[in-house]
Structure formats: C-alpha cells, structure tokens
Amino acid sequence: MQFNIAALLGDGVGPEVATEAMRVLEALGKKFGHKFQFHHGLVGGAAIDAHGVALTEETLKLCQSCDAVLLGAVGGPKWDDPRAKVRPEDGLLALRKELELFANLRPVKVLPMLVNSTSLKPDVIKDVDLMVVRELTGGLYFGQPKKQWRTSEGRRAVDSMVYSEQEIERIVRVGFEIALTRSNKLTSVDKANVLESSRLWRQVTTEVAVDYPDVELDHMLVDACSMRLIQRPAQFDVVVTENTFGDILTDEASMLAGSMGMLPSASLAGIPKAGSKALGLYEPIHGSAPSRAGQDIANPIATILSAAMMLRYSFNLIAEAEAVEKAVVAVLEEGNRTYDIMDEGKTKVGTKEMGRLIAEKITG
Numbered sequence: 001m002q003f004n005i006a007a008l009l010g011d012g013v014g015p016e017v018a019t020e021a022m023r024v025l026e027a028l029g030k031k032f033g034h035k036f037q038f039h040h041g042l043v044g045g046a047a048i049d050a051h052g053v054a055l056t057e058e059t060l061k062l063c064q065s066c067d068a069v070l071l072g073a074v075g076g077p078k079w080d081d082p083r084a085k086v087r088p089e090d091g092l093l094a095l096r097k098e099l100e101l102f103a104n105l106r107p108v109k110v111l112p113m114l115v116n117s118t119s120l121k122p123d124v125i126k127d128v129d130l131m132v133v134r135e136l137t138g139g140l141y142f143g144q145p146k147k148q149w150r151t152s153e154g155r156r157a158v159d160s161m162v163y164s165e166q167e168i169e170r171i172v173r174v175g176f177e178i179a180l181t182r183s184n185k186l187t188s189v190d191k192a193n194v195l196e197s198s199r200l201w202r203q204v205t206t207e208v209a210v211d212y213p214d215v216e217l218d219h220m221l222v223d224a225c226s227m228r229l230i231q232r233p234a235q236f237d238v239v240v241t242e243n244t245f246g247d248i249l250t251d252e253a254s255m256l257a258g259s260m261g262m263l264p265s266a267s268l269a270g271i272p273k274a275g276s277k278a279l280g281l282y283e284p285i286h287g288s289a290p291s292r293a294g295q296d297i298a299n300p301i302a303t304i305l306s307a308a309m310m311l312r313y314s315f316n317l318i319a320e321a322e323a324v325e326k327a328v329v330a331v332l333e334e335g336n337r338t339y340d341i342m343d344e345g346k347t348k349v350g351t352k353e354m355g356r357l358i359a360e361k362i363t364g
Contacts, residue, residue, distance in 0.1 A: 014072020134246025
C-alpha cells in the first residue's frame with residue numbers, strides 16, 4: 001500500500017529528527033511492503049524566511065491532500081520578538097485549526113531501562129503509563145476577544161477561554177474511547193471551582209459518561225492534578241483536559257519519562273476507534289532547540305514514536321506501529337543513549353546513529 005505524508009521539517013533540530021523518522025518509516029516500508037511517499041513543505045520560521053508567513057496556502061493544501069502530516073518542530077530566538085506580527089507558532093496553530101485537529105494525544109510511558117534518567121525517585125515513576133488527551137482547537141489559544149491595547153492608565157491585554165458544549169463533548173469522547181482500549185479509567189481535569197468554562201466542561205463530561213458505563217470517571221482540579229503527577233503519577237491512565245491545561249500538564253509529565261526527547265504526540269481530526277483512520281499531524285512534544293541544531297545530538301526517538309502513532313491512528317497499521325515501538329525499546333535495552341538520556345556505562349550516540357540503529361532493528 002502507498003501512503004502520502006506531508007513532511008514539514010520545520011526549524012532548529014526539526015529537520016534532523018524528522019529525517020530519522022522518515023528513515024525508520026522507509027525501513028518499515030521495505031519490511032512490510034508499504035510505500036511511504038513524502039511531500040515536503042515549509043512551516044514556522046522557515047516559511048517566514050521564505051514567504052513572510054508561517055503557513056502558506058500551498059503548504060496547507062499539501063497537508064489537506066495527504067494521508068497524514070509529519071512535523072519536526074517550529075520556532076526559535078530568530079523569530080521570537082513579542083512585537084512581531086508573524087510568529088512561527090502561528091503556522092502550527094493555523095494547521096490545527098484548518099485541518100480540524102481537535103484531539104491531541106500525548107502518551108507518557110516510563111521505560112524500565114530509563115528509570116534512572118529523571119530526577120524523580122525510581123519507585124515513584126515505576127510503571128507509569130498514561131495518555132493525556134488535550135483539546136487542541138478551542139480555549140485561550142483561539143477564543144475571542146484576544147487583544148492588547150493602551151489605556152490612560154497603561155497597557156492592558158485580554159485572552160478569552162471559550163468552549164462550546166459540542167467542542168467539549170467530542171474531546172471527552174476521545175478520552176472515553178481510548179480508556180476503553182486501556183484500563184477503563186478516565187480522569188477529567190478542569191478548574192470548576194473557579195471557571196465557568198470548566199463548570200460546563202464537568203457537566204458535559206458527566207453527561208457523556210452515561211454512554212460509557214464500563215469506564216470509571218473521576219474529576220480532578222488542574223492544580224491537584226499537577227501535584228499528583230509528581231507525587232503518584234502511576235495512579236493515572238487516561239487524562240482528558242482543555243487546551244491550556246493540557247499544554248502545561250504534558251510538559252510537566254514529560255519529565256517522568258526522563259526527557260522531552262522521548263515523548264511523541266498525535267493531533268487528530270476524528271475520534272479514534274478500532275479499525276478507523278483519521279487525518280492526523282504527528283510531532284514530538286519538544287521544541288526546535290536551536291542551540292543544538294546542526295550538531296547531530298538531538299534525540300529523534302520522540303519523532304520516531306510519533307511516526308508509530310501515525311501508523312496506528314492514520315493508517316490503521318497496528319502491527320507496523322508495534323514493530324517501531326519494539327525497535328526503539330530494543331535499541332535502548334542494548335544501552336544506546338542520546339545525550340539527554342545518557343547514563344553511566346551506556347553508549348552515547350547522535351541523532352543519525354540512533355535513527356540508523358532503530359531502522360536496522362526493524363529490517364534485521
């Protein structure tokens with residue numbers, strides 16, 4: 001089978017890590033008899049430099065015509081002036097909105113061989129295996145009014161957290177559907193003691209729960225959740241939350257796995273169910289890390305695991321996704337490490353070498 005992938009390599013280390021993910025997909029194609037065709041486009045700072053905008057109509061149409069999108073990373077100090085009218089992140093936000101990628105899935109799994117790669121005690125992070133489902137196209141990042149202005153008393157700014165019943169219902173259904181494939185446990189995170197939007201969130205989530213009697217639902221305030229992620233992270237299985245809370249909590253949770261370089265993500269335009277396919281954008285949760293660009297040191301595993309999520313959710317290639325995940329584990333079990341997860345007695349490798357080792361595990 002042939003699959004068309006929009007390859008948006010992005011900025012900083014983005015092109016380096018995305019190239020290794022493409023290498024792994026090509027190796028997988030040889031092993032399983034698939035053809036992955038990559039169609040390149042610019043986004044973020046690279047697009048600003050070339051075209052003056054963070055996302056061109058041409059790149060958007062390319063993504064709409066493909067089966068899935070693979071993204072490296074966007075941004076960097078070069079484009080980080082807060083007064084700038086165009087920022088690299090604008091391209092990513094536009095992709096999410098235009099492709100209707102409302103559901104962001106961020107798995108956090110602590111691999112046994114990496115329990116010593118974090119600053120947390122091994123007995124705290126042991127057995128952590130959770131999935132955060134983050135709403136991606138609503139809330140503070142998109143709500144109106146959103147502006148900054150001057151008054152006689154000085155500057156003011158406003159951002160609006162806006163959610164409709166329909167937006168909440170579809171994202172919590174994603175959470176429930178994923179819970180059905182795991183441990184039948186869902187934690188809905190909000191700030192219902194303060195925010196009206198969170199009160200609506202909790203109401204709608206409770207109503208949707210009636211359709212999923214086999215799933216145990218509990219509600220948790222976001223501040224309590226942020227503490228529990230450090231105190232007892234293994235208590236969580238599937239967490240569903242709104243855009244801003246999900247953004248912050250997943251960065252916090254990334255430290256459980258030792259490094260952002262280990263954590264993938266998928267942004268989907270549909271509710272994932274067994275046997276279904278959905279347009280998705282796949283990217284590591286880390287940024288562009290411009291200070292490390294061009295040095296062959298960035299960890300490509302998050303991007304490679306994002307490609308595995310692409311195989312699972314956009315192509316319904318479950319065995320192939322598992323083959324990539326097993327290859328990553330096998331290479332790590334042999335003691336290979338990039339700088340961010342390096343431990344005493346292990347073999348330090350670069351971006352290209354890590355990609356090569358994982359690809360060879362698949363074909364060999």
